[in-house]
Amino acid sequence: xxxxxxxxxxxxxxxxxxxxxxxxxxxxxxxxxxxxxxxxxxxxxxxxxxxxxxxxxxxxxxxxxxxxxxxxxxxxxxxxxxxxxxxxxxxxxxxxxxxxxxxxxxxxxxxxxxxxxxxxxxxxxxxxxxxxxxxxxxxxxxxxxxxxxxxxxxxxxxxxxxxxxxxxxxxxxxxxxxxxxxxxxxxxxxxxxxxxxxxxxxxxxxxxxxxxxxxxxxxxxxxxxxxxxxxxxxxxxxxxxxxxxxxxxxxxxxxxxxxxxxxxxxxxxxxxxxxxxxxxxxxxxxxxxxxxxxxxxxxxxxxxxxxxxxxxxxxxxxxxxxxxxxxxxxxxxxxxxxxxxxxxxxxxxxxxxxxxxxxxxxxxxxxxxxxxxxxxxxxxxxxxxxxxxxxxxxxxxxxxxxxxxxxxxxxxxxxxxxxxxxxxxxxxxxxxxxxxxxxxxxxxxxxxxxxxxxxxxxxxxxxxxxxxxxxxxxxxxxxxxxxxxxxxxxxxxxxxxxxxxxxxxxxxxxxxxxxxxxxxxxxxxxxxxxxxxxxx
Amino acid sequence: xxxxxxxxxxxxxxxxxxxxxxxxxxxxxxxxxxxxxxxxxxxxxxxxxxxxxxxxxxxxxxxxxxxxxxxxxxxxxxxxxxxxxxxxxxxxxxxxxxxxxxxxxxxxxxxxxxxxxxxxxxxxxxxxxxxxxxxxxxxxxxxxxxxxxxxxxxxxxxxxxxxxxxxxxxxxxxxxxxxxxxxxxxxxxxxxxxxxxxxxxxxxxxxxxxxxxxxxxxxxxxxxxxxxxxxxxxxxxxxxxxxxxxxxxxxxxxxxxxxxxxxxxxxxxxxxxxxxxxxxxxxxxxxxxxxxxxxxxxxxxxxxxxxxxxxxxxxxxxxxxxxxxxxxxxxxxxxxxxxxxxxxxx
Numbered sequence: 058x059x060x061x062x063x064x065x066x067x068x069x070x071x072x073x074x075x076x077x078x079x080x081x082x083x084x085x086x087x088x089x090x091x092x093x094x095x096x097x098x099x100x101x102x103x104x105x106x107x108x109x110x111x112x113x114x115x116x117x118x119x120x121x122x123x124x125x126x127x128x129x130x131x132x133x134x135x136x137x138x139x140x141x142x143x144x145x146x147x148x149x150x151x152x153x154x155x156x157x158x159x160x161x162x163x164x165x166x167x168x169x170x171x172x173x174x175x176x177x178x179x180x181x182x183x184x185x186x187x188x189x190x191x192x193x194x195x196x197x198x199x200x201x202x203x204x205x206x207x208x209x210x211x212x213x214x215x216x217x218x219x220x221x222x223x224x225x226x227x228x229x230x231x232x233x234x235x236x237x238x239x240x241x242x243x244x245x246x247x248x249x250x251x252x253x254x255x256x257x258x259x260x261x262x263x264x265x266x267x268x269x270x271x272x273x274x275x276x277x278x279x280x281x282x283x284x285x286x287x288x289x290x291x292x293x294x295x296x297x298x299x300x301x302x303x304x305x306x307x308x309x310x311x312x313x314x315x316x317x318x319x320x321x322x323x324x325x326x327x328x329x330x331x332x333x334x335x336x337x338x339x340x341x342x343x344x345x346x347x348x349x350x351x352x353x354x355x356x357x358x359x360x361x362x363x364x365x366x367x368x369x370x371x372x373x374x375x376x377x378x379x380x381x382x383x384x385x386x387x388x389x390x391x392x393x394x395x396x397x398x399x400x401x402x403x404x405x406x407x408x409x410x411x412x413x414x415x416x417x418x419x420x421x422x423x424x425x426x427x428x429x430x431x432x433x434x435x436x437x438x439x440x441x442x443x444x445x446x447x448x449x450x451x452x453x454x455x456x457x458x459x460x461x462x463x464x465x466x467x468x469x470x471x472x473x474x475x476x477x478x479x480x481x482x483x484x485x486x487x488x489x490x491x492x493x494x495x496x497x498x499x500x501x502x503x504x505x506x507x508x509x510x511x512x513x514x515x516x517x518x519x520x521x522x523x524x525x526x527x528x529x530x531x532x533x534x535x536x537x538x539x540x541x542x543x544x545x546x547x548x549x550x551x552x553x554x555x556x557x558x559x560x561x562x563x564x565x566x567x568x569x570x571x572x573x574x575x576x577x578x579x580x581x582x583x584x585x586x587x588x589x590x591x592x593x
Numbered sequence: 594x595x596x597x598x599x600x601x602x603x604x605x606x607x608x609x610x611x612x613x614x615x616x617x618x619x620x621x622x623x624x625x626x627x628x629x630x631x632x633x634x635x636x637x638x639x640x641x642x643x644x645x646x647x648x649x650x651x652x653x654x655x656x657x658x659x660x661x662x663x664x665x666x667x668x669x670x671x672x673x674x675x676x677x678x679x680x681x682x683x684x685x686x687x688x689x690x691x692x693x694x695x696x697x698x699x700x701x702x703x704x705x706x707x708x709x710x711x712x713x714x715x716x717x718x719x720x721x722x723x724x725x726x727x728x729x730x731x732x733x734x735x736x737x738x739x740x741x742x743x744x745x746x747x748x749x750x751x752x753x754x755x756x757x758x759x760x761x762x763x764x765x766x767x768x769x770x771x772x773x774x775x776x777x778x779x780x781x782x783x784x785x786x787x788x789x790x791x792x793x794x795x796x797x798x799x800x801x802x803x804x805x806x807x808x809x810x811x812x813x814x815x816x817x818x819x820x821x822x823x824x825x826x827x828x829x830x831x832x833x834x835x836x837x838x839x840x841x842x843x844x845x846x847x848x849x850x851x852x853x854x855x856x857x858x859x860x861x862x863x864x865x866x867x868x869x870x871x872x873x874x875x876x877x878x879x880x881x882x883x884x885x886x887x888x889x890x891x892x893x894x895x896x897x898x899x900x901x902x903x904x905x906x907x908x909x910x911x912x913x914x915x916x917x918x919x920x921x922x923x924x925x926x927x928x929x930x931x932x933x934x935x936x937x938x939x
Binding site for chain 1: 635636637640641642643644645646647648649650651652654655684685686687688689694697698753756757760761768769770773774775777778885886887888890894895898901902903
């Protein structure tokens with residue numbers, strides 16, 4: 058009897074459990090490209106308000122920009138919506154000539170006026186992307202005068218202050234903020250003088266090879282081919298970006314062919330995929346630099362001898378060999394690798410004895426206690442742990458304070474930190490100024506200046522001569538002379554015992570299925586998907 | 594019963610009003626607490642919006658737009674003011690009204706939680722009954738072991754292992770997400786419940802794919818609530834089985850099956866209902882970890898995303914909803930108790 062009811066109960070349970078179906082997951086269709094990525098940082102698709110590389114990688118496929126950068130040779134500028142351009146003799150005026158017949162997704166023609174208006178909007182909104190343009194001297198007040206359409210197909214950009222016009226062209230190609238917006242469509246959606254910002258957060262008004270179907274934050278973004286594109290039509294019909302935060306889930310799905318491309322995967326998972334013949338891993342060198350920073354507001358670090366001691370208390374070799382593979386490449390200069398002006402590494406290395414001598418000379422023979430702020434994620438926290446242990450060898454007791462981006466960089470922006478392990482620096486504009494502006498330049502060291510976008514200011518590191526050198530190099534027209542000046546900048550930076558000590562230059566890995574053809578990940582994240590297809 | 598009875602000190606209307614008042618006070622307390630915690634959290638939503646390289650004028654502009662320059666209490670009263678009008682504010686994460694966001698993400702969680710509770714209660718109740726009936730025997734130990742395992746294994750780990758075994762190795766179920774990605778967006782969003790929407794549209798491929806993706810996370814989640822439900826069922830049943838009426842029934846020669854299911858089980862139904870309702874409530878609250886592992890675009894993912902960003906409007910909206918769900922479920926189960934068992938009418 059007992060057996061009978063036990064059986065009945067079990068049968069009931071099994072029935073429920075097996076009432077669930079089983080089938081096999083499908084491979085991605087040939088005409089669709091499926092990308093798995095972490096969309097946590099994707100907050101807005103408005104080219105003027107977006108932040109971060111993830112947004113740029115999407116924006117450049119929805120919008121056209123005047124020019125593009127060749128992903129295989131970064132100093133090679135390619136035509137975009139502008140078919141040609143020229144720089145005036147005095148370097149103060151850049152004139153762009155637009156392609157004929159380009160149209161927005163709405164059907165409106167793309168005109169020079171649209172570009173001029175897009176830049177005016179950018180500076181008037183004054184959101185995240187305005188920062189770089191403001192550093193070139195453009196303001197909400199002067200933009201209308203300085204960036205103008207002389208006829209429907211001609212744009213003139215007059216530089217408000219002396220700068221290298223090449224740098225401005227690179228910024229147009231790499232930032233995504235130079236996207237050309239369909240003025241008429243955007244203004245239809247304007248609310249309370251927001252220049253259409255609310256609407257553009259989740260919509261687009263571009264002319265790019267893809268149109269946005271839908272974007273749901275932290276879920277999915279779908280775009281489909283623009284069959285009316287002025288260039289050749291994109292090769293795939295749909296692109297789906299799927300929000301995935303778990304690296305291991307990403308790994309399983311790309312192994313099985315349920316996604317085609319994965320970005321932001323963790324280094325251990327990428328390493329595990331290296332032996333899979335169906336998968337290619339593209340290492341993309343980025344412009345940003347991993348560094349150890351000190352605040353000169355902290356009395357110990359205001360002393361150059363202490364900074365020099367700290368420079369001798371970092372195990373550059375060990376960190377780059379054991380922690381950085383997959384994250385970064387050995388680098389000790391404030392200008393990114395691969396540029397003709399970049400000097401070879403100065404060869405700093407861990408030298409505890411020398412550091413102890415320096416500390417004794419500085420008046421701290423027994424060291425001192427300080428704090429070291431760092432993000433809680435790898436590789437930052439691992440670098441910090443290494444730095445903490447080598448500092449301790451000379452008596453500097455650094456207490457690690459790990460936290461979120463806000464806690465780490467927020468404190469840095471407020472100039473309230475002692476030491477910090479971080480990442481920053483230039484974009485990928487192939488120009489030495491790009492990194493120097495971010496890391497070494499500090500035109501006004503007062504607290505009131507609040508130059509929070511300059512990491513040099515955040516550390517209170519100031520050298521007038523260095524600033525002048527950077528300023529002069531930027532406007533030097535003779536290429537060879539300019540190169541020599543950048544070499545001089547690096548030597549001076551070196552001699553000053555700077556507040557920011559570069560350790561490694563960032564690399565980013567993209568995992569791609571082998572049958573995806575012509576996907577060339579761009580160092581500036583401006584990866585164009587229009588020519589990507591599948592070969593099966 | 595006529596209307597005047599309802600107004601008696603213990604009348605239905607009085608009790609209902611009293612309970613509703615409690616609900617409002619509870620939710621108000623919850624709001625104040627969340628608001629204060631949100632404001633002292635070391636997260637700066639402005640920095641998340643403007644990015645770390647933005648200059649100070651941009652930072653300041655967004656700071657003011659968000660109203661963060663106003664005193665804390667002013668901010669709270671502004672929030673309350675709009676809440677009264679049914680406006681939960683806009684989410685930073687999506688730039689859209691929080692209400693719209695919640696309406697969009699909640700169905701994904703409802704689908705997951707409903708399937709999970711079907712698995713959890715569908716297996717947990719019979720197993721609990723069986724364990725009680727065979728107390729101290731092998732079957733009891735097995736059930737208790739399953740229950741302990743369900744309780745103590747980290748759901749995150751089980752999720753990953755589940756994906757590895759059932760998705761990657763055995764190819765039995767779909768991977769992360771609600772549906773195979775190529776089917777994304779092919780079905781019109783009517784109810785937000787993908788199974789129902791795809792069935793309504795007659796897209797059976799999508800339906801199958803959606804079901805395929807639902808099985809694993811729902812089973813794992815269900816396994817977790819199964820542990821709780823089977824333990825509770827077991828102890829409720831044990832209490833009943835020692836009662837005299839059971840002995841009488843057995844003496845009368847009723848089959849064990851009828852003794853268990855028709856007599857004892859009927860008497861624990863109301864208690865069980867509370868247990869299952871609360872389990873369902875906590876599933877709805879967002880099976881945060883499972884949604885993360887399976888990239889499930891539901892309420893849990895939304896809430897964690899908002900928290901990490903310091904997006905207080907969204908967080909408050911979510912907290913309010915979770916509070917509402919729990920309070921309502923509690924209310925309903927209390928009412929049911931009173932309906933089935935008038936002795937609790939005090």
